[in-house]
Amino acid sequence: MDVSGADAGQRDPQVLVLVTGSARSGTSALAGSLNHLGFHVPQPMVPASERNAKGHFEPWFCIDFHKKHLKRAGVRAGDASPETQQRLADVLADPDVRAELRDWLALQTEPRLVVKDPHAMRFLDVWRGACDDLGIDLRYLTTVRHPAEVVGSRDLVWGQERDDVERAAKEITNVAAWVEIALVTERDTRGRTRSFIRYDDLVGDWRTALGRVSDQLDLGIDTSSEPGTHELDTWLDPGMQRSTLTWNDLRVTPEVQALAEATWEQLDQLCGDPRDGAACERLDEVTRSYARLFAEARALVQDELRYETHEAQALVTDLQNKNRRLRRLLREQREATEAPAEAAPLPRRLKSALGRRLRG
Numbered sequence: 001m002d003v004s005g006a007d008a009g010q011r012d013p014q015v016l017v018l019v020t021g022s023a024r025s026g027t028s029a030l031a032g033s034l035n036h037l038g039f040h041v042p043q044p045m046v047p048a049s050e051r052n053a054k055g056h057f058e059p060w061f062c063i064d065f066h067k068k069h070l071k072r073a074g075v076r077a078g079d080a081s082p083e084t085q086q087r088l089a090d091v092l093a094d095p096d097v098r099a100e101l102r103d104w105l106a107l108q109t110e111p112r113l114v115v116k117d118p119h120a121m122r123f124l125d126v127w128r129g130a131c132d133d134l135g136i137d138l139r140y141l142t143t144v145r146h147p148a149e150v151v152g153s154r155d156l157v158w159g160q161e162r163d164d165v166e167r168a169a170k171e172i173t174n175v176a177a178w179v180e181i182a183l184v185t186e187r188d189t190r191g192r193t194r195s196f197i198r199y200d201d202l203v204g205d206w207r208t209a210l211g212r213v214s215d216q217l218d219l220g221i222d223t224s225s226e227p228g229t230h231e232l233d234t235w236l237d238p239g240m241q242r243s244t245l246t247w248n249d250l251r252v253t254p255e256v257q258a259l260a261e262a263t264w265e266q267l268d269q270l271c272g273d274p275r276d277g278a279a280c281e282r283l284d285e286v287t288r289s290y291a292r293l294f295a296e297a298r299a300l301v302q303d304e305l306r307y308e309t310h311e312a313q314a315l316v317t318d319l320q321n322k323n324r325r326l327r328r329l330l331r332e333q334r335e336a337t338e339a340p341a342e343a344a345p346l347p348r349r350l351k352s353a354l355g356r357r358l359r360g
Helices: 027-036 060-073 089-093 095-105 118-134 147-158 164-189 199-204 206-217 254-272 277-300 302-337 348-359
Strands: 015-020 112-116 137-144 194-198
Touching: 015 027, 015 118, 027 112, 027 137, 027 199, 027 206, 060 089, 060 095, 060 118, 089 095, 089 118, 095 118, 112 118, 118 137, 118 164, 137 164, 137 199, 137 206, 137 254, 147 164, 147 254, 164 254, 164 277, 194 199, 194 206, 194 254, 199 206, 254 277, 277 302
Parallel strands: 015 112, 015 137, 137 194
Antiparallel strands: none
């Protein structure tokens, strides 16, 4: 779709709502709601699954695109490190990455698009650049859900096989990742056309919640239907909110919990006013506090990390040595079996050694 030059002046620009937020924060419900209200999800998209029976509303391209380039940098979308974006810097600055996204966006001809992928929050600059190249009006919409509920939802989906020690450790890192993701998303959308929406509000009263979003993003969503008359009244229901945990249900350190609660409180303010300067300043303070806490935690475990690195290297060396010995034995066996018929049979010593290697 070419919306540049004179053609752009003859019609309204294409609108793209980029739905962001931590995994398990309600992004699927939000993207699905916009889809039911007339926004197009680019096809093909990820089908419904057991953990998301009503659908993910994620374009396959976006999943593959983000994961591929995250892998290049050796990071995950849910990394808790405050240095994650720095590690992605070379990927984000790569013009080929922007061109790849731009070429895909150019194929989307519908006037109103909704794209959802929790990985996208790591690539907001790339999305902005690609949309600018095509004259697409990009608007950001972020789901806000309490971190205890998000982590509880993760446990319901992915944590059932963990023991208590593993689950406690994962709960701490997942809450920390929630903080880092929220801070990055807020910082990288600041000053842009954006809106924040509470997941509870969406499920409880979508007309009021999406009416506020529509006003903030100038989307023109029609929320005037009477309760019980729109398909969203049955598609969205309180049963979608399966996790209702609180901090009392999790094993999170007080320091991480305090930072998460402070982040949640300021995001809650941004739901009412996405340009709230005081909330943004407070989130900058949280960013600095989280960076200090992370640095202190890393310093405390340096000796343990050195030991684990040593153990891992010793294991790799041992496996490499065993692999070399096994290859040598196999080579000797192959040479023996390829010898002329009158040659002596494979020595018993070699057969025994080879058998032990193959068994163990």
